[in-house]
Amino acid sequence: MSYVLKIVVPSVPPYNHDAYGFADKLLRDAKGQAPAPRLIQFHDAITERFPCASSGAYLMDDSVQCPWAHNPLMDCFAGEIGIISITCRNVEVIPFLLRRAGALALTVIDEQAGKVHRPATFCLTLDSIQKLVDQDAMIDKLMPLLKRDRDEVLIMLATPKAVIRRRLDHVSAQRLAKTLDLIGCNCTVEKELAEDGMTIPISGPGARAAPIPSTYLSQSDPIDDEPVRRASLLSRLWERVTRSRVQQW
Numbered sequence: 001m002s003y004v005l006k007i008v009v010p011s012v013p014p015y016n017h018d019a020y021g022f023a024d025k026l027l028r029d030a031k032g033q034a035p036a037p038r039l040i041q042f043h044d045a046i047t048e049r050f051p052c053a054s055s056g057a058y059l060m061d062d063s064v065q066c067p068w069a070h071n072p073l074m075d076c077f078a079g080e081i082g083i084i085s086i087t088c089r090n091v092e093v094i095p096f097l098l099r100r101a102g103a104l105a106l107t108v109i110d111e112q113a114g115k116v117h118r119p120a121t122f123c124l125t126l127d128s129i130q131k132l133v134d135q136d137a138m139i140d141k142l143m144p145l146l147k148r149d150r151d152e153v154l155i156m157l158a159t160p161k162a163v164i165r166r167r168l169d170h171v172s173a174q175r176l177a178k179t180l181d182l183i184g185c186n187c188t189v190e191k192e193l194a195e196d197g198m199t200i201p202i203s204g205p206g207a208r209a210a211p212i213p214s215t216y217l218s219q220s221d222p223i224d225d226e227p228v229r230r231a232s233l234l235s236r237l238w239e240r241v242t243r244s245r246v247q248q249w
Contacts, residue, residue, distance in 0.1 A: 002069045002085035003094070006109040007101060009036045009080035011169075012116060019116045023081060023109050030079025038104050039077045045100045047073055050093055067093045105169035121192045122173040123166045126185055129157065133184035141183045166192065 008026060012019040035043070051057035052073045053066035069085035076082050086093050098117055101108045108117040129135070135157075142153045146164065156162045164187065165176060173189045180187050 002087050003090055003112065005084050005086070005094070005097065006111075007039065007042060007077075007082040007084065008107040008109060009038055012107050012109070012118065016114065016116045019107070019109060020111060026079065026081040027083070030081050033079035035074070035077035035082070036080045038106060039080070039082050040074075042082070042100060042104050042106060043074055043077060045104075046093075046097055049096055050089070065089065103170075105171050119169055121167045122170055123190050123192055124164045124168065124173055124176055124180075125188050125190060126156065126159075126162045126164055127188050128186045130184045130186060135184075138184045142185075145179065145183070 006023045006027075008023055010026075012022050047055070050067050052068055052071045054071040058064055058066055065088050067086050067089040069087045070076055073084070076084055084097070098108055101117065102119050105119040107119060109115075110117065129138070139150060139153050139157075142148070142156075143150060146153065146156075148156070156164065164180070165173070168176065170189075177187045177189050
């Protein structure tokens, strides 16, 4: 008996039942279409590790079986969806397949187990402005890129660790980070953890400066709390902007 997995390129609905129907519609619409580039990358990655029988890779070793029910495997992909049937070596194949799909921001639908393996989402935070950058020119470029007016961009630039975009796949997050780097912004790509609302830096400067423990401060150390109050106000303003327009992002 084959184990069937659906590989989906676009983001799927948040509820699994809706995701199943979404994939079925993609399948109907995909007839006759060439596979999406990311599906081709996915195919190449998994067949490099587990070749198709049509490649002749198993002719010299009868002890190793091809895990794919259909050969060539590329025929299982069309448009923005693929359906893979696995006949053996599930313990080896499925974890590897899930890792490769996640790396390419693909969703894997496993209706037999009642699971939808969604790719991780990422956010982009602003670390600093590069030196010797023409800030007026930078702002003019950021406005259309981020779909924000000038005042909103100014608030973002003045807010420590401002979140520029949320809920991006890894490919899109890295692409946007490179674009912002060319404009003059140093950014960090952070993995979002939905369960507790925290993020983990995975690229860029990443580590945020830890607060100075109170035990490290002597009673005579002067503390200027005006910058803290100003940063807090800017942070609240920026969070209000992002919440009010999150649907547009």
